[in-house]
Amino acid sequence: QARILGRDRLLVFTPKMHEKARGAMETLMDLRQAMEKDELILFYQPIIQIPDEKITGVEALIRWKHPHRGMVSPAEFIPIAEETGLILSMGKWILKKACTDIKALNDLHPKKPITLSVNLSSKEFANTELFEQIRQTLAETGFQPELLKLEITESVVMGNAEAAVITLNKLKEIKVRISIDDFGTGYSSLSYLHRFPADSLKIDRSFIRRMHLGGENLEIVRTIVTLGKALKMEITAEGVETAEELAMVQELDCPCVQGYYFARPMPLKELNTSHFFHPLISG
Numbered sequence: 001q002a003r004i005l006g007r008d009r010l011l012v013f014t015p016k017m018h019e020k021a022r023g024a025m026e027t028l029m030d031l032r033q034a035m036e037k038d039e040l041i042l043f044y045q046p047i048i049q050i051p052d053e054k055i056t057g058v059e060a061l062i063r064w065k066h067p068h069r070g071m072v073s074p075a076e077f078i079p080i081a082e083e084t085g086l087i088l089s090m091g092k093w094i095l096k097k098a099c100t101d102i103k104a105l106n107d108l109h110p111k112k113p114i115t116l117s118v119n120l121s122s123k124e125f126a127n128t129e130l131f132e133q134i135r136q137t138l139a140e141t142g143f144q145p146e147l148l149k150l151e152i153t154e155s156v157v158m159g160n161a162e163a164a165v166i167t168l169n170k171l172k173e174i175k176v177r178i179s180i181d182d183f184g185t186g187y188s189s190l191s192y193l194h195r196f197p198a199d200s201l202k203i204d205r206s207f208i209r210r211m212h213l214g215g216e217n218l219e220i221v222r223t224i225v226t227l228g229k230a231l232k233m234e235i236t237a238e239g240v241e242t243a244e245e246l247a248m249v250q251e252l253d254c255p256c257v258q259g260y261y262f263a264r265p266m267p268l269k270e271l272n273t274s275h276f277f278h279p280l281i282s283g
């Protein structure tokens with residue numbers, strides 16, 4: 001147990017803290033090589049439109065197939081990638097790979113092209129080359145800008161409001177769409193929401209999970225749906241896991257859902273052969 005003595009404080013560095021710091025260090029070192037070693041994989045989770053329960057799009061979600069640790073959650077490595085700036089090259093790879101994959105999928109099913117949602121972290125959003133990079137990736141992959149939806153959280157926008165509006169407007173000019181992810185958990189004010197050229201809101205799973213408790217929880221979801229509709233935004237309920245939750249969002253007239261009830265994130269190949277594209281009974 002190491003002790004770091006400050007002038008007036010004693011910081012005890014416990015074995016547990018040590019392990020945690022070492023863990024992050026190791027993760028970082030492995031992560032640097034993961035991209036070159038093809039250990040990063042994109043999964044896609046369907047987004048379903050409620051009336052007919054058909055697929056309308058997918059969200060790209062990164063996975064890391066670690067040689068010793070198995071699948072590592074993005075919740076663990078995305079923050080490390082962000083802190084170290086590694087997210088910039090990683091994000092570039094993600095966008096290109098996702099556009100290439102979904103372009104190929106849409107080419108196979110030209111009658112109903114689906115949208116592609118890609119998450120952007122704050123570091124990526126602060127990058128002055130982001131716009132040019134997106135424009136170039138679209139050109140290179142031939143992916144239709146109208147079908148690309150960039151997901152950003154409220155904090156990404158609020159942290160850099162003026163610059164954010166400029167970038168978002170430039171993206172809007174080339175027809176790329178913007179979604180506000182995890183809506184309701186951040187600090188966005190209504191006045192900002194109104195000024196942002198965002199096209200859709202994704203209601204955070206924490207609200208969906210608590211809806212069955214009724215009362216305020218349900219009213220919050222109802223209010224977000226009403227707000228989104230008033231601002232002419234698309235609305236997606238995140239993390240719908242049960243038939244009960246589906247019935248409730250349906251009742252609230254929320255147009256789209258994403259969640260384990262319909263599908264988990266899956267590899268491209270699985271998506272392509274899934275019932276979303278090959279219904280057993282066509283009709």
Ligand code: C2E
Pocket residue numbers: 045060061062073074075078094119120121151181182238239240241258259260261265
């Ligand atoms: P997010 O963008 O809000 O993504 C939704 C998360 O909810 C995903 O977790 C998804 O697997 C999970 N989810 C979807 N439906 C359900 C459900 O019914 N129940 C439960 N329990 N979970 C559900 P995941 O894939 O672990 O990703 C976590 C977060 O990591 C994402 O949250 C996003 O913030 C970040 N992330 C993932 N992929 C990327 C990426 O490619 N780039 C960046 N910058 N961030 C990413």
Ligand code: MG
Pocket residue numbers: 059119151181
């Ligand atoms: Mg997201």
Ligand code: MG
Pocket residue numbers: 181182202204205238
């Ligand atoms: Mg989310």
Ligand code: MG
Pocket residue numbers: 181182
């Ligand atoms: Mg999230």
